[in-house]
Amino acid sequence: MVWLHGTPYQMGFQHGTLLHEEMQEATAMLQTNPLFKIMRGAAEDAGLESIALDNSYPEMVEECQGMVDAVANPDFGMFECLLVNFGDVAVEFLMDGIPEIEDIVPGCSQMVLSGSATADGRLYHGRILDWSKVDFVIQHPVVFVRSPDGGIPHAFIGFPGNLSSYQGINDAGLAIASNEVTPRDNSVHDRKGRSHVQMLVKMLTTAHSIEEARTIAQTANHMTLETVVVSDGNVGRGEVFEMAPAHVGIRHQQDGVVFATNHFLAPETESLDEDPCGDSTALRYQRLSQLLLPDGTESLYGTIDPEILVKKVMRDRVNPVTGVESPPTTFDDGQSLATNGALYEVVFDPQARRFWVAAGATPVPDQTFAGFSLDELLGKAGSSIPADIP
Numbered sequence: 001m002v003w004l005h006g007t008p009y010q011m012g013f014q015h016g017t018l019l020h021e022e023m024q025e026a027t028a029m030l031q032t033n034p035l036f037k038i039m040r041g042a043a044e045d046a047g048l049e050s051i052a053l054d055n056s057y058p059e060m061v062e063e064c065q066g067m068v069d070a071v072a073n074p075d076f077g078m079f080e081c082l083l084v085n086f087g088d089v090a091v092e093f094l095m096d097g098i099p100e101i102e103d104i105v106p107g108c109s110q111m112v113l114s115g116s117a118t119a120d121g122r123l124y125h126g127r128i129l130d131w132s133k134v135d136f137v138i139q140h141p142v143v144f145v146r147s148p149d150g151g152i153p154h155a156f157i158g159f160p161g162n163l164s165s166y167q168g169i170n171d172a173g174l175a176i177a178s179n180e181v182t183p184r185d186n187s188v189h190d191r192k193g194r195s196h197v198q199m200l201v202k203m204l205t206t207a208h209s210i211e212e213a214r215t216i217a218q219t220a221n222h223m224t225l226e227t228v229v230v231s232d233g234n235v236g237r238g239e240v241f242e243m244a245p246a247h248v249g250i251r252h253q254q255d256g257v258v259f260a261t262n263h264f265l266a267p268e269t270e271s272l273d274e275d276p277c278g279d280s281t282a283l284r285y286q287r288l289s290q291l292l293l294p295d296g297t298e299s300l301y302g303t304i305d306p307e308i309l310v311k312k313v314m315r316d317r318v319n320p321v322t323g324v325e326s327p328p329t330t331f332d333d334g335q336s337l338a339t340n341g342a343l344y345e346v347v348f349d350p351q352a353r354r355f356w357v358a359a360g361a362t363p364v365p366d367q368t369f370a371g372f373s374l375d376e377l378l379g380k381a382g383s384s385i386p387a388d389i390p
Contacts, residue, residue: 085163108177182225193222242269355371
């Protein structure tokens with residue numbers, strides 16, 4: 001658990017100071033891990049440092065500078081900080097022609113349920129972050145509690161050196177997370193625009209409602225393809241933003257349900273990603289349909305609460321086509337929701353500003369989901385921590 005506050009530079013400096021030992025380990029990993037060495041070299045050859053500097057939010061550049069100054073390691077400069085925190089763009093730009101980089105492309109699942117879909121009518125937002133087995137990330141999960149000057153306090157779940165969030169919750173009652181999407185080809189890329197993981201932090205810092213988050217998505221210039229799922233506990237509604245340089249598609253809840261894996265479905269964007277989509281994203285989407293839709297073959301519709309979401313959905317190891325259940329020790333076979341390389345699993349209750357996190361050891365889905373209250377983390381009187389989900 002790390003608390004950060006102040007200007008972007010101050011938060012970056014605090015981050016690098018409080019996690020100084022871990023950042024030295026991260027620096028060594030970036031220099032020695034074969035996949036990251038390949039990615040770093042390719043990024044240098046492609047001139048991505050100047051692209052990242054030109055297209056990162058100014059506050060992200062400032063926060064990186066604060067971290068670099070605190071880490072004070074000649075092998076960790078602005079290039080390394082931006083490579084990590086502009087990573088969604090870097091991976092998508094570099095993966096063509098470098099097969100090894102495909103191994104570090106995240107593949108994730110999300111689901112938002114509310115109203116008649118849940119046991120109590122409340123909104124719940126589940127998120128599975130799938131990636132390759134990066135030991136440093138697995139061994140060092142961190143909940144960052146951030147109070148930026150002039151911005152909305154928020155928390156996100158990440159790792160040392162992670163300034164651009166993959167999932168988080170803010171004090172205004174929004175939960176937000178991202179899923180990577182593979183482009184049809186390089187023609188859908190743009191050389192100018194925003195990193196979506198950086199954009200997620202922008203939303204957490206400035207958006208008070210799902211409408212404000214949607215405006216950020218619809219008015220930004222996008223460099224690559226990404227899905228961002230936003231849920232608003234204040235109105236009990238979630239939406240899927242499918243973002244690409246040419247178009248932004250919005251998918252709304254139907255019967256209180258919306259979910260996403262790693263392909264586009266909105267009419268505006270469905271032609272921009274790879275076709276056919278990967279087997280894993282198709283299987284996970286099909287399994288979510290079976291479990292969450294009112295007419296699903298194994299429907300849990302109307303029963304969902306945080307415990308059911310964890311135990312019956314996010315730990316599900318069933319291939320929806322064959323019905324075969326993957327062994328419980330499986331990390332990544334691409335066959336089910338729980339066995340696609342899970343590094344973090346999170347359940348959000350954004351109306352109450354509560355969340356539950358599983359992380360730290362594989363298989364992650366089988367770990368206890370530790371309960372957190374954003375109100376309690378921010379020191380608000382009368383707040384209470386929700387019980388863990390075993």
